[in-house]
Amino acid sequence: MPPLRALIAPSLLRSSSAAAAPFLRRSGSRRGLIIQAISEPVRIERLPDSDSGIIELRLDRPEAKNAIGKEMLRGLQNAIERIGNDSSANVVVVSSLVPRIFCAGADLKERKLMNTSEVEQFVNSLRSTFSSLEALSVPTVAAIEGAALGGGLEMAISCDLRVCGEESTFSLPETGLAIIPGAGGTQRLPRIVGRSAAKELILTGRRINGKEALSMGLVNYCVPAGExxxxxxxxxxxxxxxxxxxxxxxxxxxxxxxEVVMSSALAVEEECYKQLLDTEDRLEGLAAFAEKRKPRYLGI
Known part of the structure; x- marks a missing residue:
C-alpha cells in the first residue's frame, strides 16, 4: 500500500509536532478532560477515551462578554494553528465558557484607541483568522448560547455547522456604527441564508432569535436554552x-x-474519492459491514 502522504492531498497533510506539546490535566465536570490554555481568553480542550479526536475551542473572557480584542485574536490564531497541526483532530466544537454569551463581537473600547491604520490591520487579521477557521480540514461545529453579535456571528458562520439555544440572539450591527461586517460577514452570510435575507440583516442590523435563525437556515439546530x-x-x-x-x-x-461550475465540481468529487480508494480505512469499513461490527478506523 502506498504511504499515506501519497494518498492525501497536500492541503490535508498535517504535522503532529505541535500536537505533541504537553497538555495540562484539569479536574472538572468531565472526567479526564485534557486542557491547554492557548491564551487566557482562548482554550483548547481535547476530549479523552471514546471522544478522542474531538477538540474543543472555548472562549473565556467574561469581563468583556468574549469581545475580540488583540489578546483574544492572538489566542484564536494560535488555537486554530495548533488544531490545524494536530493530526489526531477529527472534529472541533467552538463554544463559550461564559454563561449566556457566545461572543459580543469586536472590543469597541479597545478599537476606540486605535488609529485608522491599526483598525485596518486588526480587521484584516480577524478576516484572515476566520478564513483559517473555515479552512480547517476537519469539520467545525459552533455551539451558541446567548448573544453572537458582529464578529461573534462572523466567527460562527466561519464554522461548518451551528447549533444554538432558543434564547440566543444574532445580529450584524456594524452599519449602525457606520461600517460594514469586515471579517467575512458580507460574503459568508449570503452563502448561508441567501442574498435577500443577508442584505436585510446587514442593512438593518436587526437582531433575530434562535428560532428565526433556524427558520432562515442560519443555524442547523435550535434547542432549549442551555442545551x-x-x-x-x-x-x-x-x-x-x-x-x-x-x-x-x-x-x-x-x-x-x-466554488466552481458543476462539471468542475464533479471532477473535484472524483479526485477526492480517488484519494480514499487505497486506504486501510476503506477496507476496514467494508470488513466491518460484512462482519456486522463497528469499524475501527485508524485514519490510514
Missing part, C-alpha cells in the same frame, strides 16, 4: 465515529465544489 453544547457534542460524536480521512475529503469536496 446547545450538548447537541453540538452529540453531532461531533457522530462525526468522530466516521472514517476520519473520508470526513476530511467530504468537507474538501463540498467546499471546493461550491
Amino acid at each position: 446547545a453544547y450538548n447537541k453540538a457534542l452529540h453531532i461531533a460524536r457522530d462525526i468522530n465515529q466516521k472514517g476520519p480521512l473520508a470526513i476530511r475529503m467530504a468537507k474538501q469536496a463540498i467546499n471546493k465544489g461550491m
Whole structure:
C-alpha cells in the first residue's frame, strides 16, 4: 500500500509536532478532560477515551462578554494553528465558557484607541483568522448560547455547522456604527441564508432569535436554552465515529465544489474519492459491514 502522504492531498497533510506539546490535566465536570490554555481568553480542550479526536475551542473572557480584542485574536490564531497541526483532530466544537454569551463581537473600547491604520490591520487579521477557521480540514461545529453579535456571528458562520439555544440572539450591527461586517460577514452570510435575507440583516442590523435563525437556515439546530453544547457534542460524536480521512475529503469536496461550475465540481468529487480508494480505512469499513461490527478506523 502506498504511504499515506501519497494518498492525501497536500492541503490535508498535517504535522503532529505541535500536537505533541504537553497538555495540562484539569479536574472538572468531565472526567479526564485534557486542557491547554492557548491564551487566557482562548482554550483548547481535547476530549479523552471514546471522544478522542474531538477538540474543543472555548472562549473565556467574561469581563468583556468574549469581545475580540488583540489578546483574544492572538489566542484564536494560535488555537486554530495548533488544531490545524494536530493530526489526531477529527472534529472541533467552538463554544463559550461564559454563561449566556457566545461572543459580543469586536472590543469597541479597545478599537476606540486605535488609529485608522491599526483598525485596518486588526480587521484584516480577524478576516484572515476566520478564513483559517473555515479552512480547517476537519469539520467545525459552533455551539451558541446567548448573544453572537458582529464578529461573534462572523466567527460562527466561519464554522461548518451551528447549533444554538432558543434564547440566543444574532445580529450584524456594524452599519449602525457606520461600517460594514469586515471579517467575512458580507460574503459568508449570503452563502448561508441567501442574498435577500443577508442584505436585510446587514442593512438593518436587526437582531433575530434562535428560532428565526433556524427558520432562515442560519443555524442547523435550535434547542432549549442551555442545551446547545450538548447537541453540538452529540453531532461531533457522530462525526468522530466516521472514517476520519473520508470526513476530511467530504468537507474538501463540498467546499471546493461550491466554488466552481458543476462539471468542475464533479471532477473535484472524483479526485477526492480517488484519494480514499487505497486506504486501510476503506477496507476496514467494508470488513466491518460484512462482519456486522463497528469499524475501527485508524485514519490510514
